[in-house]
Amino acid sequence: MEAERADGAGLPSDYGSLTEPVKRELRAVVGDNHFKDDMQTRVTHSYDGTPMLQALPDGVVYPGSTEEVAGVMRILSRHRIPLVSRGSGTNLCGGTVPVQGGIVMVMHRMNKIVEVDLENLTATVQPGLNTKQFIAHVESLGLFYPPDPSSMAVSTIGGNIAECSGGLRGLKYGTTKDYVLGLTAVLASGEVIRTGGKLMKDVAGYDLTKLLVGSEGTLAVITEATLKLIPPPKFKKTLLAMYKDIYGAARTVSKIIEHRIIPATLEFLDNPTIRVVDDFAKLGLPLDMEAILLIEQDGDPETVERDIAVIERVCRGENAERVEVAASEEEALKLLTARRSAFTALARLRPTTILEDATVPRSKIADMVLAINRIAEKHRVNICTFGHAGDGNLHPTATTDARDPEEVHRVEAAFEEIFEAAIALGGTITGEHGVGMVKAPFLEWKVGPAGIEMMRGIKRAFDPQGLLNPGKMFAKSARRRVVIDRG
């Protein structure tokens, strides 16, 4: 295998073509209506939520069952054609851009809640199911599925699993990984595996379930998932703490945890984010504050009241200018919804929005905010920072213009330094968005050459032909972001 023909995972990348006979085979599996290769469909699936990345697939397939996915995969495996499986494509790491062409597999037809098991508190669902719809259904049964990525109104459970999505409730309740008990998945060969089950404990062999969660479609195509549900909290209370001193806000984060309180949500918004969110959601937030913490605690009423009282004291102790408890559930929901809209609100500022995902130990939040601001200033770029401060998971977000290469270059240089700063603080290059294409050049910074070599070995074991989501997670070498145009 020549070096030029190897991809980042050390796998061959001399793929087969999607010829007419292959298309006929695919149509025979999924039905004529569920394979498309017209230009409009191909263009529609050439990009995802990530700015500045685009590559045309050769065809798009919409399977209706695990068996159809397996049938498609057997065909693609025989003809060495790459596959990118995707849900709504809300990811921000270029995770579903078909950089090697081939087939994009859209899971939207497989969108059923197969079962909610009230005795075992599990739900079995198909990957194309919309996250928010699933959460609402579960709540209507008096149960709770905590992972709540900001994209949940659009995203799918399958996408959440592929990326190991987090969300606002991650601090107390964990991320998608903590709720996936079992998976049905189609391997690159077309074989079907079933991992885990309705089991709270299972140590039969290596944990393929947790390995597949967050594997970004590079190891298998997930076609069904058994998820853990939990009893919902009985009561919630939401508090806004407003600071003129941004580092006081950051310090508050670890102080709260030091007081042995794990809030359900502990969000941070800096001044530029406050401004755009308020302009978008008309909340009447004070625009002269340097930072706001949005804190929610849930549980039994007595516990929540006690915790909120302590949190309030901690905020004031760290020089919060104002601390306000939401007067009603509606007001609290409005605040959380506004926070979820931060990305959308920021996106209105300038043509291109690049939202990053650096994560540090929560004790380093203040240092990280300081580093981000210093780096933004150095490179003369506009970066707003918000995020899940309780998890140490910040989303520094640059508003820029993809048509200005010089400015984009400065933005990329700034983010490179931000990743470096996160690593230096004991953090990681991505807390919940995934590696995809965007972070691939930086993965080695976090996991080291030996770590990346083990990951490549796993990839080769699952996908020896390199067909599943090629070009993701593993970079050939470069450290810089690229705009791809295969069209």
Place this chain on the structure above:
Amino acid sequence: MEAERADGAGLPSDYGSLTEPVKRELRAVVGDNHFKDDMQTRVTHSYDGTPMLQALPDGVVYPGSTEEVAGVMRILSRHRIPLVSRGSGTNLCGGTVPVQGGIVMVMHRMNKIVEVDLENLTATVQPGLNTKQFIAHVESLGLFYPPDPSSMAVSTIGGNIAECSGGLRGLKYGTTKDYVLGLTAVLASGEVIRTGGKLMKDVAGYDLTKLLVGSEGTLAVITEATLKLIPPPKFKKTLLAMYKDIYGAARTVSKIIEHRIIPATLEFLDNPTIRVVDDFAKLGLPLDMEAILLIEQDGDPETVERDIAVIERVCRGENAERVEVAASEEEALKLLTARRSAFTALARLRPTTILEDATVPRSKIADMVLAINRIAEKHRVNICTFGHAGDGNLHPTATTDARDPEEVHRVEAAFEEIFEAAIALGGTITGEHGVGMVKAPFLEWKVGPAGIEMMRGIKRAFDPQGLLNPGKMFAKSARRRVVIDRG
């Protein structure tokens, strides 16, 4: 590679010998005092907590640091000598029996708590640290590390991580996997990798942390772990529910969960277990009951009182004969300690005790207990059943005599049927004890041929020479237990 020379993972098993020059190399790394090959030391490390399995290692090494582990591993890798790393060897799956000889690496010198980080609520520890000692230290700082395997008075954190140990608090708090945030590990090549960190979220590449937890020493040698700590519950209450109807007890388990209550502990003991535990711990338990549930709830006082009241009602609704709330924390602790002693107590009955680990969805507990009793009767073997009923994790335990091959054969036949029954009920062959040698022949029943092939691929990627704990997890073929004598 000839089939005869391949082990269960499809790797070569023609190992090199521990010659005098190699011993000198090892002594140069760890110091003369920390390598031993006298017969007494070798015999002492030829078995673990599992009955009827024994194999002599060629030497025993006691490293003092990650660097020494790496140095040892580089030597063994060069000479193709297998390594079994171990803590106290309390596992029950033959996980640390050196079936291919070679080196046993005992981690007891690496037993330090490197750091407890009160801001991030993490602890960084060495693998040889005793579990109970660690828990006590953490509690003295007002924090909580939930995984509490019954062996914790003897076991080590490294062993817990290798096996992904559970315990009595698993139902509400999860198992070891849920508390490992980062690892330092030495690969088969001697290279060192660092995974995760003091990070609540990290999706940089495949989740090597969770992959290594429960990998039973077959992928790497863990030399340091960063663990998650949580705030401790403020209050606990313990309840005993006693049943003449064993299935009423089993039904109670899922009924409690259906009431949206997740107790901290929900243990089941059948009549034979009640008798031996009472005889051992002198608790005055009623010996005419068919089953006892030992239920603990923790949290804030108001919540606990409310939950315990509901649980009491549920127990009575399922025909509990008596329901008693422990009068004091001392009484509760005595009950939990007695439950933890079940294995020890049963071990006094007859010369050989085989404790198994079948796990089912919790709604199937009643069916599983029924199946175990039917199978025990069919094979005329004495099986007591107890376990973590809330997790669906039962420990059917046979008391037998290894010197009676005919009876041992019947016990093995019975367990084979029990595993089959667990799988048929949507369960698994092991919930918290691991695969090791004992379950290796049954692994395919749970994960299927394609699943096992993916696991073999992972093994080959990490350990291409097959040096790390060979003969574990992957069976060549047999389904039956074997008594090995390499001595």
